Amino acid sequence: MADYVGAAMNSPMLSYEGSPATTLMETEVVEATCKLTGYRRCDGLINDGGSLSNMLGMAVARYRKYPRVKTEGNRIGRDAFVIFISEDAHYSYNKGAFSQGHLSDLHLK
Numbered sequence: 001m002a003d004y005v006g007a008a009m010n011s012p013m014l015s016y017e018g019s020p021a022t023t024l025m026e027t028e029v030v031e032a033t034c035k036l037t038g039y040r041r042c043d044g045l046i047n048d049g050g051s052l053s054n055m056l057g058m059a060v061a062r063y064r065k066y067p068r069v070k071t072e073g074n075r076i077g078r079d080a081f082v083i084f085i086s087e088d089a090h091y092s093y094n095k096g097a098f099s100q101g102h103l104s105d106l107h108l109k
């Protein structure tokens with residue numbers, strides 16, 4: 001049902017000005033999820049699917065830990081990023097690593 005309503009509204013979710021109702025909805029969902037999970041401070045957004053969410057999470061985590069990735073890419077000096085992906089993880093993590101320019105031999109399982 002939510003997918004049907006979302007498709008019918010075709011809301012861009014770019015900004016409050018572009019989609020006030022869904023932006024407020026997103027804020028409510030993020031706050032409720034924050035309370036539910038026990039975090040005191042949260043931020044977030046609603047994505048269209050699990051793969052996109054996993055890949056975005058990987059990009060955000062990498063940027064948060066190494067902001068210089070924006071200007072220096074996946075190498076910090078002589079060090080290269082290594083990604084640990086559980087054998088039980090969803091395949092979207094491998095896609096995420098590849099799409100973010102990580103060499104496949106550095107995806108450790």
Ligand SMILES: Cc1ncc(COP(=O)(O)O)c(C=O)c1O
Nearest residue numbers: 048049050051052054090091092
């Ligand atoms: C943990 C997990 N990640 C990613 C996905 C992929 O989601 P989507 O098909 O919406 O991209 C799924 C799908 O079931 C999943 O369970």
